[in-house]
Amino acid sequence: MMFRQKQDGAALIMVLLIVAIMIVLAVGLTDGVxxxxxxxLNQRLMDQGYWYALGGERIAVFALEDIANDTVTALNQDWAREDIVFPIDGGSIAGLITDEQACFNMNSLYRAEPATGAEEDVLAAELVFTALLENLQISPQRAEFIIGRTQDWIDDDFSPEGIYGAEDLSYTALDYPYLPANNLLESVSEMALYAEFEEDEKALITPYVCAVPAVNTVINVNTLPINKAALLAAAIGNVLTVEQVKVVLENRPENGWADVASFVTALELPLSETVPTKLLQGLGVKSQYFKGLADVFYEQRQMRLFSRVVLKNGKAIVYAREYGEVF
Incomplete structure (x- = not known):
C-alpha cells in the first residue's frame, strides 16, 4: 500500500510538471502571437503613414511646379506658407517647404584646381564664408581651416591641398578610422567628420549653411529670412552691418526684388561703397532647390518625410528622401 501511494505521488508530480510546462509554452506562444x-499592426500603420507622407510630397511638388517658370521666387508665393495642415482619417498631414538657396551652399567651396595663392584666385564662396564666420564672431583662421578641410573632403583626388588639407591618411589614422567622401556633400552633418568644431561653433554655423548637389548656386535675396541677415551681409562683402541688412530685409517688397540690381539699389550704398562684382554673381532672385517636409500624425504615430526637390525644365523632381529626424 505504501509503495502504491509513493507511485501515485510521483505520478501526480509528473502531471503537475507537464501541466506547468504546457502553461509556460502556452504563455510563450500567446506572447509571441x-x-x-x-x-x-505597427508596420501596417507606418506603411500607411509613409503613403500619406508621399501624398504630402506630391502636394509640395505641385506647389513648386506652379512657380517653376516664374522669374522670381519669393516668400509671398503659395509654396512658402507655413500653416499647411490637411486632415486625414485618424490624424493629419502638416507640410512645410523651405528654400535651399536661402543659405550658404558648402559645395560652392569646391575647387577644380589647387589654389595659387594669388588674390584674384580666391573664390567668391571663400570670401562669403569667411565674412559669415566673422559676423558670427569666429576667427578667420577657423574659417580658413574649415574651407581647406571642406575642399579636400569634396574634391575627387587623394592629395591634401593647402596647410589644412586632409585626405585618406589623416582620417584612417584616427581611433575610429573612415575615408573622406571625395564627392559633394549630401548633408551638412558631414561637416562633423572633418571640421573639428570648437565649443559652440557647430550650433552657430549650421543654421546658415546647407548642402545642395551643385557647385554654382546663388543665394536668393528674396527668400532669405531676416534672422539670417548675417549671411546676406557677408554675401555683399559686409559693406553694410548686420543690423543695417536686417532693415533692408524688413523693407523687402512683398513680391520680392525683380532682379539683383533692384536689390543693390535698395541697399542705398554711398557712392564710395560698392558690392564687388565677384560677389554679385553669387546672388539671385530665383531658386531651383527646395526641401519639403511632410509631417504625418496617424493613429498616434508619427512619420516625418523630408523630400529634396529640384526645378528643371518646368518640372519639380524629387531627387532624394530622408526619413525621421535629420541630425
Whole structure:
C-alpha cells in the first residue's frame, strides 16, 4: 500500500510538471502571437503613414511646379506658407517647404584646381564664408581651416591641398578610422567628420549653411529670412552691418526684388561703397532647390518625410528622401 501511494505521488508530480510546462509554452506562444500581431499592426500603420507622407510630397511638388517658370521666387508665393495642415482619417498631414538657396551652399567651396595663392584666385564662396564666420564672431583662421578641410573632403583626388588639407591618411589614422567622401556633400552633418568644431561653433554655423548637389548656386535675396541677415551681409562683402541688412530685409517688397540690381539699389550704398562684382554673381532672385517636409500624425504615430526637390525644365523632381529626424 505504501509503495502504491509513493507511485501515485510521483505520478501526480509528473502531471503537475507537464501541466506547468504546457502553461509556460502556452504563455510563450500567446506572447509571441501578441507581439507578432502588434508588430504587424505597427508596420501596417507606418506603411500607411509613409503613403500619406508621399501624398504630402506630391502636394509640395505641385506647389513648386506652379512657380517653376516664374522669374522670381519669393516668400509671398503659395509654396512658402507655413500653416499647411490637411486632415486625414485618424490624424493629419502638416507640410512645410523651405528654400535651399536661402543659405550658404558648402559645395560652392569646391575647387577644380589647387589654389595659387594669388588674390584674384580666391573664390567668391571663400570670401562669403569667411565674412559669415566673422559676423558670427569666429576667427578667420577657423574659417580658413574649415574651407581647406571642406575642399579636400569634396574634391575627387587623394592629395591634401593647402596647410589644412586632409585626405585618406589623416582620417584612417584616427581611433575610429573612415575615408573622406571625395564627392559633394549630401548633408551638412558631414561637416562633423572633418571640421573639428570648437565649443559652440557647430550650433552657430549650421543654421546658415546647407548642402545642395551643385557647385554654382546663388543665394536668393528674396527668400532669405531676416534672422539670417548675417549671411546676406557677408554675401555683399559686409559693406553694410548686420543690423543695417536686417532693415533692408524688413523693407523687402512683398513680391520680392525683380532682379539683383533692384536689390543693390535698395541697399542705398554711398557712392564710395560698392558690392564687388565677384560677389554679385553669387546672388539671385530665383531658386531651383527646395526641401519639403511632410509631417504625418496617424493613429498616434508619427512619420516625418523630408523630400529634396529640384526645378528643371518646368518640372519639380524629387531627387532624394530622408526619413525621421535629420541630425
Amino acid at each position: 501578441r507581439y507578432s500581431s502588434q508588430r504587424l
